[in-house]
Amino acid sequence: MNGSTSINKMRLGMAVLAGTCLIAVTGYVIAGWSLLDAVYMVAITIFGVGYGEVRPVVDPGLKLFTLAVVVAGCSSGIYVLGGFVQMIAEGEIQRALGARRMSRGIEQTQGHAIICGYGRVGRSLVAELREAGVDLVVVDRDTERLAEAERDGILVVSGDASEEDILRRAGIDRASVLASVLPGDAENVFVTLTARELNETIQIIARGESEATERKLIRSGANRVVLPTMIGASKIAQLIACPTVETLVSDAKAFSRMNQDLEAFGLGMMEIPIAAQSALVGCTIKDIELTGDGGNVVVAINRSEGEVIRNPKMEDVVGAGDRLIVLSHKEDLPAVTRRAAQKSEQMSYRGTRY
Structure with missing residues (x-):
């Protein structure tokens, strides 16, 4: 039986009990009892209190009526109580079975990510990881949040992530990474300490x-620390300091900041002036990008008259006095510069004079 069956059982029992009480009171009133005496008699009869009869029941018909009230009232009351107990038992059993299934699912997971905290940041992180196909387990103390995650098919563990047994239930010994994104700094420090003690090789990212x-988080064992406020401030500052490509090509500081960011990926951006006798004068963007191995991308053209062309088309032609903003691997940038510096009669590519 499911939960709705036990609720229906309770409703049926309560309806029978209410009907029995109403009929019993009516019967005693018809027998000449006052309404108060009738209600009192029904209450002590059905609920088995046994204080004694309000009036002597000597009439055989009234005795049979009272006997019927006892049988019907007690039976319906027991029926209601049984439905209530069943509903509680079914809920506990379902929770136990659900916890068991969840535990088996976690035990079968290898190389997963453990997300400690399912608040605003945790939800966004889980959504990104699920989209990327990463196996994960969410740990949180808020049962409502976990119920929401569980409905979405996410493996969850309820409890304090700074406790060893909770992290063990989340499979920290088999996990590849743990992200602690709880709202409090102290909580994230404790989680990091516990996680590092339980798994010396796990990658820990903390908020x-x-x-x-x-x-403190680094000393506690975190491999990387993310500061949301600093990231947000940096992004806003970048938008203010360098909102457009026009600013990028005209502001040396913005250009330098951009190159610093690109260095982390082994890339570089260079502004290449095109002299009047450069081999690149009259070439299209397609011709310029094809002169290399495909690793050079012309991001923008700053025309000699001041116009900036963002994301130029392949057929756009480079003229004398223009400046090209080229993105390339750092080791290829000098070669790009040398090609631009060559005289037009020194170089030919696929029938095009450079």
Whole structure:
């Protein structure tokens, strides 16, 4: 039986009990009892209190009526109580079975990510990881949040992520990475300490709110620390300082900041002036990008008259006095510069003079 069956059983029993009480009161009133005496008699009869009869029941018909009230009232009351107990038992059994299935699912997971905290940041992180196909387990103390995650098919563990047994239930010994994105810095420090003690090789990424917390998290065993406020401020500053490509090609500081960001990926961006006798004068963007191995991309053209062409088309032609903004691997940038510096009569590519 499911939960709705036990609820229907309770409703049926309560309806029978209410009907029995109403009929019993009516019967005693018809027998000449007052309404108060009738209600009192029904209450002590059905619920088995046994204080004694309000009036002597000597009439055989009234005795049979009272006997019927006892049988019907007690039976319906027991029926209601049985439905209530069944509903509670079914709920506990379902929760136990659900926890067992969840535990088996976690035990079968290898190389997964453990996300500690399912708040605003945790939800966004889980959504991104699920889209990327990463196996994950969510740990949180909020049962409502976990119920929501469980409905979405996410493996969850209820409890404090700073406790060893909770992290063991989440499979920390088999996990490849743990992300602690709880709202409090102290909580993230404790989670990091516990996780590092349980697994010396796991990758730990922790959320922090200040540079002081970042140092504590690193000392606690975090491999990387993410500061959301700092990232947000940096992004806003970037939008303010360099909102457009026009600003990028005209602001040396913005250009330098962009190159610093690209260095982490082994890339570089260079502004290449096109002299009047450069081999690239009269070439199309397609011709320029084809001169290399496909690793050079012309991001923008700053025309000699001041116009900036963002994301130029392959058929756009380079003229004397233009400046090209070229993105390439850092080791290829000098070669790009040398090609631009060559005289037009020194170089030919696929029938095009450079």
